Amino acid sequence: MIDWSLARRVSRLVAGPIAPSVRLPGDLAAMAADAEQRVVAYTGLQPRGPLPPPEAIDRPQWADANLDGMREILNPVADKLGPRSGPLAGPLRSAAGAILAAEIGGLTGLLSQRVLGQYELVLLDAERPTRLLFVAPNLLEAADKLDVDSHQLVHWVAVHEVTHAVQFSSVPWLQDHLGGLLRELLAGVDVDVDWKALAKMPTRDDVQELVRSMREDGLVMVFAGPERRDLLDRLQATMAVIEGHAEHVMDAVGRDVLPDLDLLRDALERRRANKTGPWKLLEKLLGLEMKLKQYEVGKRFCDRVVEREGVGALHRVFASPAALPTWAELQDPDSWLERQRALPPAA
Template sequence: MSGSRIDWGLAERVAGLTGGGLGETHALPVDLRAIAADAAERVVAYTGLQPRTPLPVAEAVGRPAWRAANYAAFDALLAPVLAKAGAGLGPLQGPALLGAGALLGAEAGAVTGLLGRRVLGQVDVHLTEPDAPLRLLLVVPNLHAAAKTLDVDPAQLVRWVTIHEMTHAVQFTGVPWLRPHLGALVDELVGGLTGAPGPDGRPVVPRLALPDVRAVAGQVRSGSVLALVAGPERKALLDRIQAVMSLIEGHAEHVMDAAGAPVLPDLADLRAALARRREAASGFSPWRLFERLLGLELKLRQYEDGKRFCDAVVAQADVATLHRAWDAPELLPSLAELVEPARWLGRVARAPA
């Protein structure tokens, strides 16, 4: 992240105060390599999705390592946006972006510090780098704390979470258009990125009509980088992003139960305990950092809608029909279809195989 205008050093100092990480144990009560290999086999068998690139090796990490992975991913996404936001500020551009970068770093640190105390696992996907390898991260101190707090078997919890995260890995390696499709949507969202060509044929970069450093900083502090470059007309685009992210999460929730059932005798207890934990966390998910930094408002209800959609489609049709959603971007369910799966089933039935 050399040369970034976002102060990630400050981010980690802030995150360290809120999220800790010193003296953590990274030991898990399982053979993680064997657990991950078994999870991959079960997910592929259930979904029918065939990875086209190698699946990531599961990594047992602490909170600082999880935070560092997210800093790298979000720097690639947000640094260009911040740079474009300063276009047109003239001599104020340098100090304005320096101040905004520090505030954005502090905001990111606060968010990652808090979320890093709760996230159990995450597949690290660089949307801006389609060829970047995935990483499958299991946050060991949080898994230990969750197993103790929820009074569930630690080994079963690790296996269950690994199935969930391996499902994401299979999604992004088995659906070749998924990462570029989602990346293109986000790319469009976070800037109009270069804008339409102007009269001289060169891209029109959105410019800020902000008079001083405090105005730029205030926009960042308000909680949405998009406030710097985007307007309210992006509602339809936000809906499309929310729909695909809800399906990605809901599908993983469905698969972790379906594929995990044969090897998780306490599955019902695990699911009930996780539901209680999420309610207490006001709808936490691994996407929450993305949502917070970009000003999205993905609600827990929408993730629940994603799982209910998958459960309903399998109940009303079958697993193969559900996985037609991954055949092409045009077959992804809309937000409305996630709530009413019958509408999506009708549309897919009319679509050519």
């Protein structure tokens, strides 16, 4: 139903023209290999196979890659949208598909202007390979705006993204667990529109309730519904562990190789916090605000666990799905540690 060719055209328009080839400072492959060696040594996680090679790409290429991933996720949801029968069913569904395509393409194009690097995890399509992506124009632009050394910034981002690659390559159940949560969430999403109701003007109460829901929960919960909150909490808690672990490792490993680590961390936190206008709205609409909380809550959890009981204790989170902290435990690491102590050694 979604016109993905239109989404691709819009995303490329918003992302901007393909820039002349931009070279990142240093040897990206060597940085990734060094990061893998250091991450494995620190975490004890052992990849089951070679990690994907790092790729320096531009903004339109990043947008294209992520639209391919969105297709797997959004097509099943979009199929629920629109009237199933009647003389206007076809035209209405086509119009809705074009609107969705334009919105998805526009948002992806905007995001392509901010992303520095990405381990492109494939959750719903086992045939598509994972990729390790570095958005070269954004990295150089960020280094210039933040007044940090570009080589160190690229190396630091490489540690973060390689940590994600090591996580998913080393923990055999992690990808299937996340994919299962996502499938379950998408199966419960209800975007069936009452097309007759669209002919009526919304009341003031209708508008106020929608605005309240958006402010409190974001677009994800508006569509998923409150009955899916527990599932969404589990998904967000898992992502917070994954992101927070990568942030923790990013600093722990970077301490040995990056002279300006503290400066880099301060600069990155400023970059995440200092967004105004459309970026604030975009974060709320897409649930990216929660992603920022995932970084913060997850990193605090990991730092606290390592401070209390060492890095070995932290990696109990990867023992099994049952060992993952809940959202409440992420905010109270001591309670998670107490639960882990109660588990039998085999767990």
